[in-house]
Amino acid sequence: MEHETASHASGGGFPPFDQIDTFPAQIFWLVVLLGILYFALSSVLLPKLSKAIDDRDDAIAANVSEAAAASGRADAAVKELEARVAEAKARGRETAARAKAESDARVAAETSRADAALEARLTSAERRIADLRTAAMTNVSGIAEEATAAMVERLSGTAPAPAAVRQSVARVLAASSTEN
């Protein structure tokens, strides 16, 4: 094969330059083959490749914007949640305050009612005590009149007039009650 070399000058000469007779062949095949390469690249391969790259870039951009939207939604949700929590807290406080006020009022009413009942019972008890004391005092004056009449009858032998006895006993009782 090597003997079929185009250039006869295998020893001397400069092969890159003195193979001019092969230039048409080299150029012809270069143009034909590069033409094929250019056609294949420009019509099929590169458009496919750049479409794949563009598709990926689009997909990434779409995903990023979707993620940004989702993040925005999440932020809004967090804000709403915070607002709801604050509202719930306020409502809770309000409810608690109302309940406290209600219970305070109930307690006050209950207390005043109990106070009133106690007061009433106290008043009636005092009245009863006063009645009893009056009754007792009436009995005391009766007993004292009888005792006085008896003592006077025993000492003097004559029964005193009931009116005089009642009068003197009343005087003594009045004096002792003022002494008390």
Place this chain on the structure above:
Amino acid sequence: MMVSTDPMHQFQISRLLPIEAGGYDLSFTNSALFIAIAVFGIIGFLAFATSNLQTIPGRAQSLAEIWYKFVAGIVHDVNHDDGKPFIPLVFTLFSFILIANLLGMFPYFFTATSHVAVTFTMALFTIGLVVVIGVWKNGFKFLKIFTPSGVPLYILWFVVIIEIFSFLSRPLSLGMRLFANMLAGHVALKIFAGFIPTLAIGLPVIGVFMGGLLVLPLVVGITALEFLVAFLQAYVFAILTCVYLNDALHPGH
């Protein structure tokens, strides 16, 4: 022990399938074979990588996307949004040069980009495209690329001459840079590598050690450098294509 140490031998073009058409020799050569391997390798890989496109890419799809984004990034950095229609063109040039350069790094493989016919065809095509697009988009105003703004009138004629030469030298430098880098790199690699058997034969025992301990690490280093150059030249070609196309889109610096 027949070792071919002729550094130029690797650049021989051989006709694998002689074809003659209209008086021209259009034989399928080893150059065409490796161009075809590069082209169909790129198409095959990208077809495989894009056969099952997913939002979460697999390994092949990831690589293809990185590749695409790299080229699209170059175009966007230089031409901004106007450059979008040129992405397939720049991708074609970049990928072909890169893969052809890398294929050339395999021993016994042919480096198609180390030939002026290939590099100058691409360079002339690029500059031709710049002129066509420049005239088509801007008409007569395309000539403004020769007149930088803000230059005083009394010196403008001189600047215009320089600009014209600069413009004319673009295809030359664009094609020559790639060709010379690939050629020089492969020649250097071959010479240094060939030095090892030469030493071993010329200086028994000592030569083997010298070749193994001194020259081989150097060859490994140059190989690594050549991989860098293979990528860098493709990158430079792509960037310069974008820069020149920018002139076509926006003449007047």
